[in-house]
Amino acid sequence: MNKGNKLYEGKAKIIYQTKDKNLVIQHFKDDATAFNNLKKAKVEGKGVLNNRISEFILTNLMQSGIQTHLVRRLNMREQLIKKAEIFPIEFIVRNIATGSLTKRLGIAEGTILEKPLLEYCLKKDELNDPLISREHIFAFGWANENEIKFIDKITLRINDILSGMFRAVGIKLVDFKIEYGKAWNKDTEENEIVLADEISPDTCRLWDVKTEKKLDKDRFRKDLGNIIQAYQEVARRLGIMPEETNISEVNFGKTIPIKFKKK
């Protein structure tokens, strides 16, 4: 699949055109950002790991019947995906209170929620992605009631599937953010709602079940160190990377000779 012009560059990914107007290439960068871009760094190898982890998770969700934008992984840093018109909403699911929720409502860090909490934020960097209600979504036409009903249902199913997937490898899924878009389905010849973007330690909070060690982007946000080792640990536990691979010892200069398990 030939890479065409750059369509869009975000904080952690770049989207390129392809010859097919319905397909684009998603490239995972090593750039890490936090606090609305105030904190920035390059974390060597992060893009490679997120590409693999997100591919693994989305493939598993697709096997459970959830439609996603993923077509296939192309190489270490890139995936072929369906071009989707993204809803301007971040869908956040929380199982345990931490991060902005604890600050906003004065809830104790680590409180286990009675049931998963679904929150909506407007995707608007210049406003720090503010929390919005369903009524805001309908009042401004960011999505309609049927779309939100459908997305809410899938989002909670995704939470169930991912919570189980991570629990099986000794990780608690604390919270995560997902995005959806509308993409062309060439079989039905209709636009359909698909899970888009990525699901990775950049977009989830993942704690070790026993030690509560953070295995996600909070290591970067809170300067805890060993970011790449934590992401690598997630990949290893999910069975994506063989035990002996140590990404931190790999030279990221040009080629990245990391051995991954064959499909």
Ligand code: UDP
């Ligand atoms: N999250 C994300 N992108 C965002 C905001 C949040 O991926 O722009 C994820 C974040 O990694 C966490 C969850 O959504 O897993 C809830 O984040 P929270 O609102 O607590 O964000 P904070 O402001 O504390 O990073």
